[in-house]
């Protein structure tokens with residue numbers, strides 16, 4: 122049993138051992154498998170890591186190679202840059218933040234002409250030192266230390282201004298220095314010798330051109346003066362010759378001499394003006410002026426010619442446009458004279474109409490349009506564009522017979538442009554032309570016209586004028602004052618229509634048959650006592666007429682709205698219902714009785730012919746005329762003669778007119794009188810009038826002198842207590 126137990130025990134022990142073994146084997150197997158799996162995972166990881174390492178290695182390799190290429194490129198670029206810097210003709214250098222040279226190109230170095238000390242490492246101060254010590258720069262009158270100080274100050278500034286230095290060789294170097302952030306400086310030295318030389322040549326050429334231009338201007342001024350002086354003799358004498366008894370043939374010759382003389386003067390003026398405009402020497406002189414009056418005056422001047430041609434000149438001035446503007450009246454007149462003169466010249470029948478309209482701006486100026494319309498020969502369509510060109514005339518069978526230089530419109534266009542305006546033309550061959558201009562003109566304070574007001578006590582006026590245009594204009598104006606009008610062409614018609622319903626007669630001086638003064642006499646004889654106002658183109662003569670006291674006022678034609686308004690407003694209310702007293706007004710020189718003396722005129726003129734011309738021009742006037750032959754005599758005679766007016770030539774020997782005027786004005790400071798002094802000059806250059814007026818003269822007449830202009834000045838200066846200028850027996854017409 123025991124054995125069986127033992128065997129059973131052993132079997133059980135063997136079975137347990139076998140089970141343990143099996144279990145351990147299973148565990149070992151499991152451990153083995155795990156190990157195998159781990160080993161495989163590790164091996165996979167190694168493969169990945171290896172791949173990564175390979176990639177990094179490749180990357181490194183590529184970077185290395187790129188770096189190499191980049192390095193090579195930088196080297197090439199640097200080589201090229203330096204090569205360029207070395208090749209350029211201008212100097213180039215770098216300095217470090219201690220102002221020590223890092224490098225410089227050969228052009229920079231060449232300035233120092235092989236000086237060994239100039240090399241990288243040298244300081245800017247030392248460079249300046251060497252530049253002065255070695256005489257490399259031309260420092261002019263400056264002391265070397267002062268020059269170096271200026272240069273160093275500049276160098277040390279944050280942003281040095283470019284400067285130009287001159288080398289001993291005469292070359293000019295422009296230094297441009299640029300300071301970088303780190304304090305480094307790039308220095309550029311440009312050789313600008315050629316530019317400077319070119320500028321010098323230009324300056325010289327300009328100076329030469331200006332000198333030539335000045336010479337030309339003064340030549341023109343002299344030429345104009347020299348031509349005008351004898352022209353005064355020619356035109357003046359031929360004018361006087363025409364007043365003598367002549368055969369028809371002689372009259373023709375005298376006319377031709379006068380007209381040719383005047384034509385020559387126009388040409389001289391045109392050429393002078395044109396050369397001034399061309400040299401940009403023409404300066405406008407703005408001042409307040411009356412545009413309407415200016416146009417009226419021009420119409421007056423052109424009227425005789427127009428009348429000869431049977432033409433009417435009409436003016437339609439916008440009733441709501443002011444007449445006072447600021448502009449250059451002389452140049453304005455010149456442009457309008459050209460346009461209106463052409464219109465009269467190129468029109469054989471019909472009319473010339475000047476239309477003035479305008480628009481008021483908000484800035485105290487007005488945009489003014491002036492159109493000069495004619496019914497003349499017109500301009501062919503293909504020539505219209507050319508009429509404003511220099512020396513351009515429409516050359517065809519219609520207009521070959523008209524004289525002129527062809528400069529007028531070219532000058533007008535330039536003048537209008539100078540005034541900031543425009544000029545144009547519209548024309549139809551055989552029908553007529555319209556020349557228009559538009560300019561903006563400032564207005565003086567208070568220029569806007571007061572609204573027309575009715576004049577109390579005046580409800581109906583009679584207008585007596587043979588000229589339709591004048592009648593219409595007067596009618597328009599009187600209507601504006603609320604006055605009804607009755608229009609008559611001559612005195613007989615007026616006398617037949619006049620009656621108690623007429624409060625005022627406005628009559629033209631020159632009428633067909635009976636004139637305006639005779640009409641006044643006839644009205645008074647018929648016991649019509651309404652006021653009579655005479656419109657005359659020569660108030661000087663009208664004032665001397667015995668019938669003058671019958672008139673309420675004599676107005677110089679053309680009459681501006683302002684003057685007419687003043688004359689109407691000045692009519693005393695009671696005078697509107699009865700005849701005026703024979704009391705002369707302020708402008709009346711014709712006081713009854715014998716006045717004490719004749720008006721005294723002193724004329725200073727060195728040229729004998731011109732003295733003769735002057736004396737003939739005033740021969741019709743009852744005046745005391747004394748001549749001085751130079752300025753010294755003029756001053757002496759001024760004191761002994763005590764003239765009422767002085768006519769003063771400007772260019773005279775011993776003492777010129779301006780200086781003589783200065784002395785006279787000095788004398789007057791003590792006496793307190795002021796005698797009008799009128800310059801007579803052959804100068805016609807711009808600025809002459811200004812400097813003449815600045816010298817103390819009151820008026821300015823250009824030679825050749827005109828009788829009417831001299832008379833006008835004398836009439837103006839005529840005091841109350843002198844004899845009438847025209848003896849009462851003289852014909853006032």
Ligand code: ADP
Pocket residue numbers: 459463464467495497498499500508513514515516520524525526527528529530531554
């Ligand atoms: P000028 O009158 O001295 O010849 P302008 O320059 O004033 O010179 O005029 C140039 C030309 O323009 C004139 O010659 C004429 O042919 C033409 N012209 C100017 N104004 C008129 C006009 N109103 N009617 C016809 N032609 C004109």
